[in-house]
Amino acid sequence: MTLERAIRAVVLYPHIMDVYADRGNLIALRARCRALGVALEVANVGLGDPLPTEADLVLIGGGQDAEQRRVAPDLFERRDTLHRWVEEGAGVLAICGGYQLFGQAYRTGAGDELPGIGVFDVTTVAPPLGWERCIGDVLADSLVEGVGEVVGFENHGGRTYLGPRARPFALVRFGHGNNGDDPSEGAVYREAIGTYLHGPVLPKNPALLDRLILAALRHRYGPDESLPEVPGDEWAVRAHASAAEVARSRGRPRT
Amino acid sequence: MLLLLSRQAAAGRPTPPRQRLALLAGRAVGAASRRLGRGGGTAVPGLVAGRIAPHLVEALGRASEHGAVLVTGTNGKTTTAHLLTAIARAGGLQVIANPSGSNLERGVVGALVDAAGQLGGLPQPDGSVAILEVDEAAAAAVLPRVHPRAVVVLNLFRDQLDRYGEVDSIAQGWWHALEADGGGPTLVLNADDPSVAQLAEVARGDVVTFGVDDRGAALRAAEHAADARFCLCGGTFEYDARFIGHVGHWHCSSCARARPAPTVSARHIRLEESGARFELVTPRGSLELRLPLAGLYSVYNALAAAAGAVALDLRVEAVTRALTDAGPAFGRQERFTVGGREVRLLLAKNPAGLNEVIRTLAASGPELHLLWLLNDGIQDGRDVSWIYDADIEVLAGRVRELTVGGDRASDLALRLHLGGLDASSTRPGIRDALDEALEATSEGGQLDIVATYTAMLDVRSLLAARTGRDAYWEARA
Ligand SMILES: [Zn+2]
Numbered sequence: 143m144t145l146e147r148a149i150r151a152v153v154l155y156p157h158i159m160d161v162y163a164d165r166g167n168l169i170a171l172r173a174r175c176r177a178l179g180v181a182l183e184v185a186n187v188g189l190g191d192p193l194p195t196e197a198d199l200v201l202i203g204g205g206q207d208a209e210q211r212r213v214a215p216d217l218f219e220r221r222d223t224l225h226r227w228v229e230e231g232a233g234v235l236a237i238c239g240g241y242q243l244f245g246q247a248y249r250t251g252a253g254d255e256l257p258g259i260g261v262f263d264v265t266t267v268a269p270p271l272g273w274e275r276c277i278g279d280v281l282a283d284s285l286v287e288g289v290g291e292v293v294g295f296e297n298h299g300g301r302t303y304l305g306p307r308a309r310p311f312a313l314v315r316f317g318h319g320n321n322g323d324d325p326s327e328g329a330v331y332r333e334a335i336g337t338y339l340h341g342p343v344l345p346k347n348p349a350l351l352d353r354l355i356l357a358a359l360r361h362r363y364g365p366d367e368s369l370p371e372v373p374g375d376e377w378a379v380r381a382h383a384s385a386a387e388v389a390r391s392r393g394r395p396r397t
Numbered sequence: 398m399l400l401l402l403s404r405q406a407a408a409g410r411p412t413p414p415r416q417r418l419a420l421l422a423g424r425a426v427g428a429a430s431r432r433l434g435r436g437g438g439t440a441v442p443g444l445v446a447g448r449i450a451p452h453l454v455e456a457l458g459r460a461s462e463h464g465a466v467l468v469t470g471t472n473g474k475t476t477t478a479h480l481l482t483a484i485a486r487a488g489g490l491q492v493i494a495n496p497s498g499s500n501l502e503r504g505v506v507g508a509l510v511d512a513a514g515q516l517g518g519l520p521q522p523d524g525s526v527a528i529l530e531v532d533e534a535a536a537a538a539v540l541p542r543v544h545p546r547a548v549v550v551l552n553l554f555r556d557q558l559d560r561y562g563e564v565d566s567i568a569q570g571w572w573h574a575l576e577a578d579g580g581g582p583t584l585v586l587n588a589d590d591p592s593v594a595q596l597a598e599v600a601r602g603d604v605v606t607f608g609v610d611d612r613g614a615a616l617r618a619a620e621h622a623a624d625a626r627f628c629l630c631g632g633t634f635e636y637d638a639r640f641i642g643h644v645g646h647w648h649c650s651s652c653a654r655a656r657p658a659p660t661v662s663a664r665h666i667r668l669e670e671s672g673a674r675f676e677l678v679t680p681r682g683s684l685e686l687r688l689p690l691a692g693l694y695s696v697y698n699a700l701a702a703a704a705g706a707v708a709l710d711l712r713v714e715a716v717t718r719a720l721t722d723a724g725p726a727f728g729r730q731e732r733f734t735v736g737g738r739e740v741r742l743l744l745a746k747n748p749a750g751l752n753e754v755i756r757t758l759a760a761s762g763p764e765l766h767l768l769w770l771l772n773d774g775i776q777d778g779r780d781v782s783w784i785y786d787a788d789i790e791v792l793a794g795r796v797r798e799l800t801v802g803g804d805r806a807s808d809l810a811l812r813l814h815l816g817g818l819d820a821s822s823t824r825p826g827i828r829d830a831l832d833e834a835l836e837a838t839s840e841g842g843q844l845d846i847v848a849t850y851t852a853m854l855d856v857r858s859l860l861a862a863r864t865g866r867d868a869y870w871e872a873r874a
Pocket of ligand 1: 628629630631632649650652653
């Protein structure tokens with residue numbers, strides 16, 4: 143009998159950075175791990191809580207301005223451990239406000255700077271007065287191998303610009319993406335993914351979900367790990383197709 | 398004690414010609430769009446009249462002797478306004494109310510159009526009061542224009558973030574509008590919601606609070622959807638008991654802010670399948686009440702209406718009589734009998750509201766027949782992510798037949814599947830989904846329908862057509 147494989151997920155600030163139903167990603171992760179026969183251990187880390195010594199997967203969601211301000215200094219304190227995990231190849235899914243804080247910095251309208259932890263070489267700036275938020279359905283093609291078409295919903299004021307060392311997570315067909323000027327959406331560094339797609343993104347994008355679980359398994363057990371051949375959830379496939387159709391019919395076409 | 402202030406200035410004043418014209422135009426358009434069956438014609442008259450005479454909203458306060466009462470907050474506006482209207486009528490007042498389902502500014506003007514006489518005159522002010530439900534995001538703008546006598550603030554939860562923006566900015570909008578309003582309306586505040594109770598700090602007039610004084614009704618585990626976490630001082634809210642999301646017996650971890658002792662409260666609450674029994678405690682004495690509306694959220698709505706009645710200085714007997722006889726508001730726990738099946742219609746449009754509906758369903762028995770509808774129209778919110786914030790898992794193992802429908806049926810079916818509920822049928826078309834669900838319910842059985850706002854309008858009009866019930870533009874509070 144083979145021993146069951148297990149992965150350790152850390153959810154950062156689950157009760158603060160959760161504004162767009164980000165816990166849906168954890169719900170999908172639990173269900174898929176069960177289907178794949180992978181045991182999932184989850185550690186919730188709130189403000190001031192200690193980080194576990196190891197993690198194979200890190201999740202962080204979005205928050206309102208006030209919440210992001212609370213979280214930023216606490217996250218900054220933990221940057222060394224988080225960088226070590228990322229460099230070792232742990233999977234990361236950082237969404238919206240969490241993505242911004244995993245970048246270099248967030249420059250507010252007043253001109254002061256909220257420091258990020260710099261996993262992604264991206265900088266976010268508050269939009270000038272009078273600019274609309276980037277809100278709507280998104281359909282994009284991921285540049286991450288095996289992930290393919292991704293769907294979701296975005297709702298962010300900040301405009302994010304890629305630095306020279308950053309690669310986008312996807313290119314939008316419909317939606318604003320990072321800034322509404324160029325077609326880039328999110329960022330990737332090693333196995334870390336930052337994105338504005340909430341939605342939540344994992345339930346409706348089963349290929350992305352599998353990609354993160356695979357990264358977590360490889361981080362834990364080595365680069366030869368693979369996922370068992372378990373067909374994707376039919377419910378997820380249908381929800382993906384329906385969300386893609388919605389984005390095609392009413393999403394903002396790529397500029 | 399609160400005094401009944403009369404606004405005599407209003408009596409007998411003739412309606413200015415431009416306003417008269419606007420009201421007449423609004424009446425004509427309303428009648429025409431009702432004949433065409435377009436959207437019930439509740440918003441259009443307000444739109445037309447508002448274009449012709451943009452100051453109609455301001456006229457509203459003058460049009461009623463007892464002034465205007467605004468009812469705002471995320472959840473429960475329609476039911477609370479409906480209950481307060483019933484109380485005011487039982488207390489002998491004439492009520493000008495905005496039609497159900499049209500609670501933006503247009504609806505407010507629509508209410509005036511509706512109450513205007515045949516000749517387009519403003520309604521006679523004697524013995525009248527205006528009771529208006531106003532969107533939480535519109536309240537800050539409406540407040541300085543109507544100068545209400547009282548404002549009832551129910552709660553503040555995340556809702557349609559793609560349309561309304563952040564919860565924090567709505568709270569700030571209320572705060573600034575109240576601070577700037579020199580009129581000083583009586584504030585009727587939910588003591589149990591910290592975002593609402595804190596508004597007492599900017600009150601210039603009287604404050605009446607309401608809350609639940611029964612820790613037996615508390616949640617055993619915190620719900621995921623909690624939207625007030627940090628106090629103005631930067632401290633964290635802590636709870637001795639939570640009732641709905643972040644609503645409960647709260648205090649700040651680092652300053653003196655805490656839940657105020659409520660003026661009007663509910664004790665000894667017993668939640669039943671189709672109603673709630675509790676002791677209603679008011680400054681004029683307490684009484685036993687059987688409310689014919691289910692769920693703790695209905696108890697909060699009844700408390701808010703009773704507290705509103707205290708602010709209007711209405712008699713306790715009127716409160717008891719109206720609350721005991723209250724029927725449901727439009728689409729909120731409304732019941733229909735279709736082909737020998739009992740149908741109950743439950744509106745759920747955001748995580749906190751859906752959690753309450755789920756609790757109510759879970760208390761209704763282990764063998765539920767459900768039709769669940771999710772639309773993503775502008776009034777529902779384009780973003781359907783919020784379904785992941787509700788605790789669907791509570792219903793796992795309690796549902797016998799599940800039909801899923803609406804524009805985003807596939808998204809909903811996936812969420813329910815992840816929560817342990819597999820649909821036997823998924824149909825985007827609401828008529829098909831309704832037929833399917835009725836078919837799956839045996840004669841004599843009950844079908845519960847959970848629906849977002851526009852899905853509720855659609856399914857209700859189908860149910861109304863099959864049972865001869867009023868269409869929605871005719872249904873009045
Ligand atoms: Zn405090």
